[in-house]
Amino acid sequence: MAKVKIAQYWGAGCGGCDVALLDIDEKILGVAEMADIAFWPIAVDTKLKDVEAMPDKSITVTLYNGAIRNSENEHVAKLLRQKSLIMVSFGSCACFGGIPGLANVTNRKDLTDYVYGKTFSSVNPDNVRPQSHYQAPEGELELPVLYDTVLTLDDVVDVDYYMPGCPPTTELINLFLDVVEKHVKEGAELPPKGTVIASQKTLCDECKRKKDVTTIDGVHLPHEIDIDPEKCMLEQGVICLGPATRAGCGAKCIDANQPCRGCMGPTASVMDQGGSMLSALASIFRTADNETQLSEDEILKLMTQIKDPLGTFYAFTMPVSIIKRKVQEKNAGVKQ
Amino acid sequence: MADKMGAVLVVGGGISGVQTALDLAESGFKVYLVENKPSIGGVMSQLDKTFPTNDCSMCILSPKLVEASRHPMITLMTLTDVLSVDGEAPNFKVKVVHNPRYVDFDKCVGCGICAEKCPVKVPNEYDVGLMIRKAIYIPFAQAVPLKYSIDATKCLKLNKDRCGLCEKNCPAGAIKYDDKPVEEELDVGAIILAPGFNVFDAKLKKEYGYGIYQNVLTSLEFERFLSATGPYGGHVVRPSDQQTPKKVAWIQCVGSRDEKTGNTYCSSVCCMYAMKQAIIAGEHTAGLKPTIFFMDVRAFGKEFEDYKVRAQNEYGIEMHRAARVANIIEDPETKNLILRYSDPSTNEVSEEEFDMVVLSVGLQPPVGATSLSKIFNIDLNSYGFAGTSTYSPLSSSRDGIFVTGAFAAPKDIPTSVAEASGAAAKAGAYIADKRGVLEESTVQEIDVEGQEPRIGVLVCDCGINIAGTIDVPAVVEYSKSLKNVEYAEEGKYACSADCQERIKDLIKEHNLNRFVVASCTPRTHEPLFQSTIKEAGLNPYLFEMANIRDQCSWIHMNEPERATKKAKDLVRMAVAKSRLLEPLYESKLPVTHSAVVIGGGISGMTAALDIASQGFKVDIIERTGALGGNAANIHHEEDGKKISTFAKELADKVNADKNITVHLNTEVQDVGGFVGNFKIQTSQGEIETGSVVVAVGAEEYKPTEYLYGQNSNVVTQLELEAKMESGNVPAKRIAMIQCVGSRNTDAPYCSRVCCANAIKNAISLKKADPSKDIYVFHKDIRTYGFREDLYKEAGSLGVKFIRVPEDKPPVVSQDGSALTLTAFDTILGDDVTLHPDMIVLSTGIRPHADNEELAKMLKVPLSKDKYFLEAHMKLRPVDFATNGVYLAGLAHWPKFSDESMAQASGAAARAITIISKPELKSEGVIAAVNDDMCDGCAICEPVCEYKAITIVVDPKDAEKKKAVVNEGLCKGCGCCVAACPSGAMEQRGFKNQQIIAAIDAALEECD
């Protein structure tokens, strides 16, 4: 019986996804038994040229984590796609851009200008910037090109399955590996292409907290109040993205008495996790008895309790949001 | 429809007539709604905003007008007069005459080309003559029916046989110069008169110079000034020079409370509408300074006192109290107006100059009241209004003929609407055995599931309304190029009868499963086309409309190319949405054909009797041991009968009614279910019912002030009545203090009834013993309507009225048992001290403290003053937003017993519209939960205004929850859908993907 070949790659991400794969405890032994590791830079010393030499579709499954931030990420993603039967968008960064995706509030130029020029520790009298090509005496050196816009894996390659999570939980990984193993060993059918390996419902479905009313008087940051561990976060005025976020994470943050920040992304029928949550939250602000008489300014003041809507509602999903990235008005001066 | 269906004649198409017609029609009766003007709508259609919510009048009225015109049970007869009434209830024979419209009703499509071409200009009655209409016209843009008519007194063709332009230009061939009056005889079981009122003719108050001074207007004219559709587009300007006025004065009681003009009564609404106009004018015009000259500020209705306070404090309206303006003089140079008035604070005559003056004209019986009284053989009262009595406030003097609205007395819109419903309850009782049911269509519906969309498109010319600007053939050709469009063609008038046949043929011929009409607005025409495709076997929700007339050709008349492109865009959007349309079904819900009335006072008993009179079972739940409520303790007389006696008679009637079951000493413990299917848990068991009337009343304020309880000579008005009942009032000098427990910080509202009740008692005491000295200490005397005569009578009997400042109530002290009262007399400008033998406190009305509990059980709201809060203060005065629950009496707001009874009848009528139906139908466009997605997060629950969403335990998993939409309660606004963060909630007919399809299509690049 053929052994499963697995690849895992680390794009623009924190490395947590790689650790998560190691974190499946004794199951890792099963993986080793079931699978050969074809490519996994942090665990196995395989070079890209080794991958290039592999026949197409010879890797059974690639778990690609991290967003597409630069030309190397894209290149490897395309290479692995070519060599793999199954391409899994692994973790929130690959699926939605994740935390690195928030870089879409800026661009390459501003970012490098800041990092190489404006931080307190920047000492760069020649105002040097990283270049993609550099002719050193030893020969030409090459660095990947940093993209203006953070992309998701499926922006650049065809993806078969999505496994969101920051990082994906052991339970989800095991669930998926079982499916793949059954497929390889017993010929069991794989789930339909595009399946998200998680719950179809939202986090509220897994959340055990009690909920009586869902109107809120005001917004609090988690550290500002003593959060009652029994009661719904929203009810206490803590912005919890649970209602707009796919379940499957096991409600770990909630169990640690912290609100959900939305790493699992939206459900299948929601186009824009942030817009959806924004609407929900604005809807349940307690209606003042005199709302008729409130001015537009007063309403705005009420809403400015939510200080950073983009960072709050799109912490993990900005690159897959409807607008995707920050843009620049061409006639920005007109307003003044 | 069954021939034997009971019918009611409703005379008058104002808000009263329309409401009563709708309630009757919804209860299964045929209605002939007769209006002598070309359009229904009445005075309310002329108003800009309505107090105290500043609602846009036309916005809330117009849907009702359209509903009345479309209702299959209502036959709308405009330009129609009643000639005679023969027979007795319930077998009236009514002869009506349909006056000639000179326009074929069926052919006219309301395009308005005739009016454009007509050369004759006539001042428009709708705008009180401030704007021009033509001899062929509709009274106003939203007229119902939207059919033109020719003013025979002005038309050149009809008078001089010249012109004929309208006939030449009418693309529908609808002009009929030889139109003749047609008489018709109607068989009806009962009649409701709602002819409304006319405003006082301000020219009769010569001292104010109306009609001479350009800048003196009537309040009705000013209403048109404020309106966006009025002569100045809502801008407040002086007629003399079109400049923005700075100082505007309102003069109250013009033609009210005025013996000289013969109208001694108070018109009840002018104080409020003047404040409203002043507020709105101030909002429209920066720097405008409004001043109102009042006699008393009569803000007695629900939330009115709040409105007054806001008018004064927030909007800075200056209010001169107790000030009659003697006359106005115009400065001939500036056309400014100098008002001379007695200033109560200085007792001297003052003068002040204003840029503009609005006369708050009073309400009078309608022109033609006398002839109505003759035709219908009913009595008018001494003021010329329809004669009614306290104990039968909706009945005329003739059996089977009822009156509603301002025809019986001046009154505001919500009171008129509640009465209109009440009259429907009364009239329905005469024909309750002849209730009809509309027959369902029998056309077999085509199953379109799984079929690829096959879309038909009809692009309407609307004569030249569309085709004159838009290249219709190009739009047709473009439509054909769109994906899934099987067939497209041009139609001259999409709404014409032959076009309906054509649409049906096209659907069959081309096997279409979606249809798009590009013509006018779906607001008026969607139902027509929906019923057409339904007749062709398609589900009516497989229809979509593109509005290429009202929102394209008419507003882009000078840009034919761009308008044509836009019409294509609009068709592309409609086609894109139509691809994704799905058949929708109005689900049917069973109905328990009975009602529960909570509260056994006058209101509760009246409601119960009215419901029972139409053959339905009623349960009255009363928590005390007896029926009667507060009325049992009110011993003064109204119309020659003590209220307590009447309450007893009413209780006897209730006990004798076999349809009514009275549950005494019974409390409501829980309410489950929903409209048509409530389950009321009481301390005596469960009652299943179709609807609920809340008539729990209110209570008298128990005073703690003015030594009450410490000095036996300080009593309340009710205690005084008990003493008078036993003939035991030896006191010679009596002081009555008004507003005890009203209009203060605890209860900022006016309790409405205390002024008249105190005066009534004062009159009785004075009549029994003229030597008694009676003083009434008051802030305002609010004897509105005909009760003003009591005020006058008391004055002439020598009762002394002393006005005290609003913030400075009298002070009462005692020495032993001797009482001393000190108060600041605003007229004297000094303190007065009195040593009364007795002090009578006019205590206010307070809501029950436990209203909140009942409100929670019924899922209905309370107002900030803790009275029950109706669905809409103006047009749904006895409804709650929660369908199937209704409201009457003091539970709603303080009011007199006749008002409570009229309102109770109204609540009964509304309840009957539910329980008379064989089954209830939900709306088609409603919210629906996708059970696979919903996680019970409950975001949607508080968002729903109709309490249609509940979070329940998932039947498949006891640990989980999910949202359930009650189809009987959902109104289909879609607010919850936009709030739903999981994507589980959808709005049928406006699904996300359907809206997105329209958005994407709108922004698609074409050409």
Added chain:
Amino acid sequence: MTTSEMATTSSETFEPKIIAFCCNWCSYAGADLAGVSRLQMPTNFLVIRAMCSARVDPEHVLRAFSKGADGVLVLGCHPADCHYIGGNYRTRRRIALLKMLLEQYGLDPDRLHLEWVSASEGTRFQATIKDFTEKMKELGPSPLRGADKDPNRESAGY
């Protein structure tokens, strides 16, 4: 139109694309009244009817922008006039928050505008359309124009 063409378009010839969400009961009726009254206005807008302004999901607004709308109008009943009691209050809160979000996305928040237009305010509808169209002409093309055809959003620029 391509982006480079757009950049060269001067404000005189630039024709903004505007989506106007109208509630069925007030603002759509107000738009109809504008028609009945033959009030003329620019052709740059397309109306999408919703039963209530509260049906307008922020996602709809975002979608319109992502598809290249230069401006989005949400028109509803005046406060206290809502046919559905309080739908427009939710709309008002959502739009306030959404404008904050748009600003963070770099769009001029004036590209989204909430206005109350009653059924009797045909003139207000006209004025709203005129003013908003003018305002959008001043602002110029949305930076998101054409962005949906460019997944990398490089052209949207920042």
